[in-house]
Amino acid sequence: MSRPWNATHAESHLPKALQGLRIPAVASPLFIISVPALVIAQCKAGVIGSFPALNARExxxxxxxxxxxLTQIKEELDRHxxxxxxxxxxxxxVNQIVHRSNGRLERDIEICVKHEVPVWITSLGARVEVNDAAHSCGGITLHDIINNKFAKKAIxxxxxxxxxxxxxAGGHAGPxxxxxxxxxxxxxxxxxxLLSGSIATGDAVLAARAMGADLGYIGSPFIATEEANAVQGYKEAIVGGSAADIVTSSLFTGVSGNYLRPxxxxxxxxxxxxxxxxxxSMNFGEGSAKPKAWKEIWGAGQGIGAVDAVQPAxxxxxxxxxxxxxAVARLAGEAG
Known part of the structure; x- marks a missing residue:
């Protein structure tokens, strides 16, 4: 696994945790789907792997x-x-859902501080105390936003x-x-x-960087991987689907999101x-924003047309x- 792209200058303003990646990309935390096996495979492959804390339900x-x-992930990556x-x-x-209905947030923050989690992804609410907790153990926080107003509040x-x-983007996508x-x-x-929204190819990662983002944020393609905690029908729907199969609705969580039509x-x-x-109607009190009646409603982004097989991450x-x-070589040749 080589790292042939010259990123020294491009990475100079980034925290250490975001430097030295195989490609400038982060695998997004997928509800239910992202589990240690997937995260470990993503990290070993050279991109930042992630999972929602709420996926770990005892x-x-x-x-x-x-x-x-977290013990399993750290030990396996250390061995590697x-x-x-x-x-x-x-x-x-690790993704923390910073929402008033998440009764586990304080406990999960303590666990992440204990393990010195290097990258914290926060969603559905920007809170000073969460950022402070991440910084207390040497971590950094990346907050997801859908518009410029929320971006300024997060910073x-x-x-x-x-x-x-x-x-x-898959899941809770912006317009x-x-x-x-x-x-x-x-x-x-x-x-x-970071940029999220149909980032499913290397060309899209480069396009994200060309328009001003530092890294691409890749989600839906990882649903169709062997390590993903998704039923086979879900994986096959990703492989067989395209942008035309994505439906936007607020019905299932109370926030606008993208889902598979089938x-x-x-x-x-x-x-x-x-x-x-x-x-x-959003409630993370039981670890899910979806009523049980809709547990088989599958989220996905519009970039799934690039996924043509279920394969290892x-x-x-x-x-x-x-x-x-x-793509880098092609554009460099055109520029030359």
Whole structure:
């Protein structure tokens, strides 16, 4: 696993945790789907792997599963790094849902501080105390936002960087063009900026960097990997789907999100005539924003047309890395 792209200058303003990656990319935390096996495979392949803290759900009275998962991830990556000193694994990240209904937040923060998690991804609320906790153990925070207003609030409250969630992203996607969103943020912010929204190829990662982002934020393609905690039908729907199969709705969580049309139809609903819901219906008290009746509604972004097979996560990263380097060489040749 080589790192042939010359990123010394491009990375100079980035925190250490975001430097030295195989390609400038972070694997986004996928609800239910991202588990230690996937995170470890992503990190070993050279991109930052991540998972939502709420994915680690233990039974009543059991030891916190988040603590167990973090121990497993750290130990496995340490073994890898000792065996492969020339190609060490990328850092890992944990996503914290900063929402008033997340009753586990304080406990999960304590566990992440204990394990000195290097990258914290925060969603659905920017809070000073969460950023302070990350900084107390040497970590950095990246806050996901859907518009420039929320971006400014996140930085004001101490976030180190931003994840611009633009149109076409899976899950809770924003409505704005990535060009407009990145442009507005870069007018005032020169810190770490990631771009989410149909980033499914190496060409898209390079395009994200060309428009001003530092790294691409890749989600949906990792659903169709062997390590992903998704049912086979979900993985096959990603492989067989395209942008035309993505439906935007607020019904399932109270916040606008993108979902696979076939899963909505399978639940007996008309994807073209879905009622809306407001944010008061969102509840992470049980670790999920979806009612049980909608547990088979599958999230995905518009970039799934680039996914043509279920494969190991490492091979997916290989493909994206190969495309990225080819795109860099092609454009360099045109410029020359």
């Amino acid at each position: 039974g009543e009275g059991e030891h916190p599963l988040l603590d167990t998962w 790094n000792q065996a492969n000193p020339d190609t060490p694994a990328a850092p890992y990240a 004001e409250k101490g976030a180190d960087g931003l994840i611009a969630v633009a149109a076409g 704005q063009s990535p060009f407009a969103l990145v442009q507005e943020i870069r007018n005032w912010f020169d810190g770490p900026l 899963s909505i139809e399978a639940a007996g609903m008309d994807p073209d005539n879905l009622p809306s819901a407001d944010s008061t 490492g091979k997916l990263v290989d493909r994206i890395a190969s495309e990225y380097h080819a």
